[in-house]
Amino acid sequence: MHVAPVGGTAVQDHVALAEIELCGELIIAASTAREERLSLESIDEVLRVAEERDAEERDAVGE
Template identity: 55%
Template sequence: MVSRRGPSGGPDPVALIEIDLYGELMIAASSAAEERLSTDRIDEVLRVVRRQRAEPAEGPGGPEG
């Protein structure tokens, strides 16, 4: 069990999540056919969601600026 330092004691929820994600990466790496996991596969295992970049707002230097 991972404990937080300080007077409150108890498990550190962030550390527990990191340990879980590390375990998921280890499982994925051990079952992969290739020597290394691709960046896309790592993102998939870690459930990374990529956001679309918003178009720049019209402003100075824009078509009407």
């Protein structure tokens, strides 16, 4: 059995950390929602889908 050493050897996975942050934001949004469920538009807003789409389009155009 291999056990990870204790100390400063932890590897940070920035993608996993970003996913955890987004999940947390979704949980907060769901817990404060006035409706029973979040709408697809609300989910997209929390996940900043439009911002990401705009950034990808700017990158594709070369801005």
